[in-house]
Amino acid sequence: MIEGEGMATERIKQPKRKNPILRTRLPTLPPAARSRVALGLTAAAARGRFELQVCRDCGALQYPPREVCRTCLSHRLLWRVQDGRGELITETVLRAAQELFFRERLPWRVGIVRLDAGVNVVAFVHESVAVAPCRVRIEAALDRAGKAVLIAVPENGRSPLSDDRQLREMTCDPRGRKVLVTDGKSALGQAVVRALAAASADLIWIGEAEPWKKIAGFAALHNVPQAKALPLDVTDGRSVRELAGEIGGKVDIIINTADYHRTFGISNRRGIETAQLEMDVNYFGLLRLAQEFAPALKARAADGPANAIAWVNVLSIYALENFPPHGTYSASKAAALSLSQALRAELRPAGVRVINLFPGPIDDEWDQLVLPPKLSPAAVAAAAIEALQGSVEDVYPGDVAQDWLARYLESPKTLERELAGDAP
Numbered sequence: 427m428i429e430g431e432g433m434a435t436e437r438i439k440q441p442k443r444k445n446p447i448l449r450t451r452l453p454t455l456p457p458a459a460r461s462r463v464a465l466g467l468t469a470a471a472a473r474g475r476f477e478l479q480v481c482r483d484c485g486a487l488q489y490p491p492r493e494v495c496r497t498c499l500s501h502r503l504l505w506r507v508q509d510g511r512g513e514l515i516t517e518t519v520l521r522a523a524q525e526l527f528f529r530e531r532l533p534w535r536v537g538i539v540r541l542d543a544g545v546n547v548v549a550f551v552h553e554s555v556a557v558a559p560c561r562v563r564i565e566a567a568l569d570r571a572g573k574a575v576l577i578a579v580p581e582n583g584r585s586p587l588s589d590d591r592q593l594r595e596m597t598c599d600p601r602g603r604k605v606l607v608t609d610g611k612s613a614l615g616q617a618v619v620r621a622l623a624a625a626s627a628d629l630i631w632i633g634e635a636e637p638w639k640k641i642a643g644f645a646a647l648h649n650v651p652q653a654k655a656l657p658l659d660v661t662d663g664r665s666v667r668e669l670a671g672e673i674g675g676k677v678d679i680i681i682n683t684a685d686y687h688r689t690f691g692i693s694n695r696r697g698i699e700t701a702q703l704e705m706d707v708n709y710f711g712l713l714r715l716a717q718e719f720a721p722a723l724k725a726r727a728a729d730g731p732a733n734a735i736a737w738v739n740v741l742s743i744y745a746l747e748n749f750p751p752h753g754t755y756s757a758s759k760a761a762a763l764s765l766s767q768a769l770r771a772e773l774r775p776a777g778v779r780v781i782n783l784f785p786g787p788i789d790d791e792w793d794q795l796v797l798p799p800k801l802s803p804a805a806v807a808a809a810a811i812e813a814l815q816g817s818v819e820d821v822y823p824g825d826v827a828q829d830w831l832a833r834y835l836e837s838p839k840t841l842e843r844e845l846a847g848d849a850p
């Protein structure tokens with residue numbers, strides 16, 4: 427008998443307020459040490475994929491990951507996407523655990539899944555899965571320490587991790603949370619605010635730079651009941667510091683939508699003022715936010731269910747490789763990507779997840795000259811919410827970003843030459 431079987435899963439409730447007199451606990455995280463070879467599983471899970479090693483010489487599929495092929499001892503192993511379909515052949519409920527993290531969160535439903543592809547894996551079992559034996563699908567997710575775990579979900583349909591009382595700990599679901607959207611004036615920022623409201627965020631602080639500039643879409647956000655506009659200019663250190671002083675101790679999720687984007691490459695523009703503005707918003711803006719908000723988020727990572735949980739950066743697919751018609755903008759986004767990796771390394775020990783979004787061209791005024799397909803701001807916002815509700819670190823919304831990513835993983839040098847116009 428599985429605990430809780432037959433009961434509808436309770437929805438996520440709004441976290442209780444923190445008692446300001448109680449001492450803040452240190453976060454307990456799942457054990458994080460993993461071999462270098464096992465990081466392949468984590469790298470795929472970070473992009474929302476389940477990959478296993480396949481031998482290039484004999485074709486054998488293997489799990490767990492190893493340095494060499496268990497069949498022919500070849501070193502030529504490739505990570506390949508798996509559909510994860512298989513059978514849950516046996517399961518148990520863990521009621522004792524060595525590690526503090528798992529002990530604090532007992533019981534855990536775990537099982538062995540025989541993949542159709544031919545190997546057995548050990549996985550956490552989602553509570554919507556029927557009692558073994560039954561058909562399931564394996565998904566890879568990141569736990570709070572940022573390493574891959576395998577999860578068995580029903581073979582068909584969608585089973586969000588946040589619908590499972592235990593597994594939801596691996597998500598950053600915005601339901602009932604307090605969220606800061608750093609720039610609510612752009613079309614993307616407005617779309618993110620609306621998506622957060624639809625996802626039942628408790629409170630949405632919206633950064634408003636240049637309050638004297640009236641923008642119709644921004645004014646319309648007044649009818650979002652949980653939204654509250656606050657002055658925030660990410661190019662002004664004092665403005666960022668003042669806001670961090672006001673809400674840094676309360677915010678659970680930061681979504682950095684601040685973005686400055688102008689077209690043109692290097693030689694068709696004089697001076698460096700535009701490039702400086704791009705760096706000031708896209709790179710230094712992130713740095714100012716990180717310096718002022720990250721210490722507060724780290725300190726609150728163990729505040730029980732009212733903890734700080736995530737930081738989302740809206741980057742661009744141009745951060746991976748320079749797109750010369752948007753040359754200086756690409757460079758500012760590459761700098762922001764590099765900085766966000768440092769931020770991720772600093773926040774991970776506290777269990778705060780940094781999620782990077784790499785959208786392709788967005789349907790706004792600065793990508794007008796880029797050929798379709800282009801993403802609507804609403805599609806990018808939806809991808810951000812889905813990433814929070816799931817368990818990933820890097821998201822590539824849209825066909826263009828997916829295509830660039832595939833070509834980048836195949837050969838960064840080839841993609842560089844293609845973007846430079848070398849391909850026919």
Ligand SMILES: [Zn+2]
Nearest residue numbers: 481484495498
């Ligand atoms: Zn082999």
